[in-house]
Amino acid sequence: METFYFLVFGGLAAVVAALELSKTSKDRVNTSTPFNSFKNNYLIVYSLMMAGDWLQGPYVYYLYSSYGFDKGEIGQLFIAGFGSSMLFGTIVGSLADKQGRKRACVTYCITYILSCITKHSPEYKVLMLGRILGGIATSLLFSAFESWLVAEHFKRGFDQQWLSVTFSNAIFLGNGLVAILSGLFGNLLVDNLNLGPVAPFDAAACFLAIGMAIILSSWTENYGDPSENKDLLSQFKGAAIAIASDEKIALLGAIQSLFEGSMYTFVFLWTPALSPNDEEIPHGFIFATFMLASMLGSSIAARLLCRSSIKVEGYMQIVFVISSASLLLPIVTNFLVAPSGVKGGGISFSGSIQVIGFCVFEACVGIFWPSIMKMRSQYIPEEARSTIMNFFRIPLNIFVCVVLYNVNAFPITVMFGMCSIFLFVATLLQRRLMVIADSHKTRSLDWTATATKDMEDAEEEPLNVG
Numbered sequence: 001m002e003t004f005y006f007l008v009f010g011g012l013a014a015v016v017a018a019l020e021l022s023k024t025s026k027d028r029v030n031t032s033t034p035f036n037s038f039k040n041n042y043l044i045v046y047s048l049m050m051a052g053d054w055l056q057g058p059y060v061y062y063l064y065s066s067y068g069f070d071k072g073e074i075g076q077l078f079i080a081g082f083g084s085s086m087l088f089g090t091i092v093g094s095l096a097d098k099q100g101r102k103r104a105c106v107t108y109c110i111t112y113i114l115s116c117i118t119k120h121s122p123e124y125k126v127l128m129l130g131r132i133l134g135g136i137a138t139s140l141l142f143s144a145f146e147s148w149l150v151a152e153h154f155k156r157g158f159d160q161q162w163l164s165v166t167f168s169n170a171i172f173l174g175n176g177l178v179a180i181l182s183g184l185f186g187n188l189l190v191d192n193l194n195l196g197p198v199a200p201f202d203a204a205a206c207f208l209a210i211g212m213a214i215i216l217s218s219w220t221e222n223y224g225d226p227s228e229n230k231d232l233l234s235q236f237k238g239a240a241i242a243i244a245s246d247e248k249i250a251l252l253g254a255i256q257s258l259f260e261g262s263m264y265t266f267v268f269l270w271t272p273a274l275s276p277n278d279e280e281i282p283h284g285f286i287f288a289t290f291m292l293a294s295m296l297g298s299s300i301a302a303r304l305l306c307r308s309s310i311k312v313e314g315y316m317q318i319v320f321v322i323s324s325a326s327l328l329l330p331i332v333t334n335f336l337v338a339p340s341g342v343k344g345g346g347i348s349f350s351g352s353i354q355v356i357g358f359c360v361f362e363a364c365v366g367i368f369w370p371s372i373m374k375m376r377s378q379y380i381p382e383e384a385r386s387t388i389m390n391f392f393r394i395p396l397n398i399f400v401c402v403v404l405y406n407v408n409a410f411p412i413t414v415m416f417g418m419c420s421i422f423l424f425v426a427t428l429l430q431r432r433l434m435v436i437a438d439s440h441k442t443r444s445l446d447w448t449a450t451a452t453k454d455m456e457d458a459e460e461e462p463l464n465v466g
Helices: 003-021 033-054 057-066 071-099 101-118 124-141 144-155 162-192 199-218 232-245 247-274 283-306 312-326 329-336 349-379 382-405 412-460
Strands: none
Touching: 003 283, 003 349, 033 101, 033 144, 033 162, 033 199, 057 071, 057 162, 057 199, 057 247, 057 283, 071 101, 071 124, 071 144, 071 247, 071 382, 101 124, 101 144, 101 199, 124 144, 144 162, 144 349, 144 382, 162 199, 162 283, 162 349, 232 247, 232 382, 247 283, 247 312, 247 349, 247 382, 247 412, 283 312, 283 349, 312 349, 312 412, 329 349, 329 412, 382 412
C-alpha cells in the first residue's frame, strides 16, 4: 500500500489523539453514575448498529461491480434504497412513535440482517429487494434510536445538557472509532483473507444480531404520541402542521436534507472520483481514513457543545462553508491537473489532493452529526419526533434519487459542484435559523423580565382594605 495513505491516516490519528489527551475540565461535563450506566448501554448498542452499517458501506458499489453491473445499473440499485427510505420512512417513523421505539429498533436489526443475506445473490431482482429492505432499515436507524434515547433520557430525569455528552460520544464511537475498525476489518476480510466482497455483509449481520439481543434484554419501551387512538394519518397531519407552523423546524429539516443529500451523493461518488482510470485503491483503508477524519470532527464538536457560550447555530455556519469548499476540489483539480490516460496503477496526484479534501469534508460530517442532534432535541416536539425526523428525509431521498438517476448524464465534477452549491445554501439557512432562535430567546427574556417587574411592583403596592 502506498506511503501516502499511511501518512494521511497517521497524521489524522495524531491530531485526534492530541485533541483527546489535551481535554481539560472545561471540555467535560460532570454527570451522575446512573446516567453514565444508561449512556454506556446506549453507546454499546449504537456502536454495534453502526458496525453493521459501516461494514457494508465501502463494499456496496464494489460488490455490485463484481457481479458485472455497470454504473447506471448500480445507480438504479442505490435509487431503490433511497426511494424505499422515502416511501416507507415516514410510515415506519410514525409506527415507531405509536407502537414503540424499542420495537422499531428491533425491526431495524431484523430488516437489515435480511438485506445483508440478499447480497449473496447475483440476481438483480434479489439485490433490488435487498436495497428496499436496506432503505427501510436506514429510516429506522436515523430516527428510532435517537427518538428512544431522547425520550428515555428525559423519562429518567437526566439533565438536558447531558444529551450533548451522549450525542458527541455516539458519533465519536459509532461514526468514528467503530467505522475505522469496520473499514479495517472489511479490508482484512476482502483483501487479506480473500473471502470476497460479500464477507463484510455477513459480518455486519452478526453484529446486528448481537445488538438486537442487547436491546431485547436491557431496553425499556417508550412511545411518542400518548394517544392510543391516533391513527397514522393524524400523526402525519400533526407532524406536517408542526413543521409548517414553526419556521425553526422547517429550516432544520431543510438544512438536514441539504447536508445529508450531499453526503450520501459523496458516498456514491468518492470511489469513481479517486479511480477515474481504474486505479488500484484500497477501499477499506481509504474508508477508515475518512472515518478517522469524521472522528476528528466529532472530537471538535464535543468541545464546542460543552461550552454554553458557543452557540451550535453559530459555528455550524462555518462548518457548512468549509464543507462546501472541500467538495469543490474535484472540480479545481480537474482544471489545474492534466488527467492521466494511463489505465490502472496507483492513485494519481489529483486523486491524492482529493483524498485530503474529502477528509476535510468528513471532518465536517463528524461535527454535523452531534450538532444536528443537539438542535433536533431543542426544536422538535417529543410527541412526534420519529415522524418529523423521517419527514425531513423525504426531500433528502428525492434529491439523492434525482442525482443517482442522472448519474450517467452528468460528469462527476458537475455533481460535486451541485453538492457544493447545496451546502452553501445550507449555510444561508443556518444563518436564518440562528437569527430566528436569537429573536425568540430575546422575546422570551423580555417577557420574563416584564413579568418579574410586574410582580415586584404588585408586592410593593400597599394593600387597600377599603
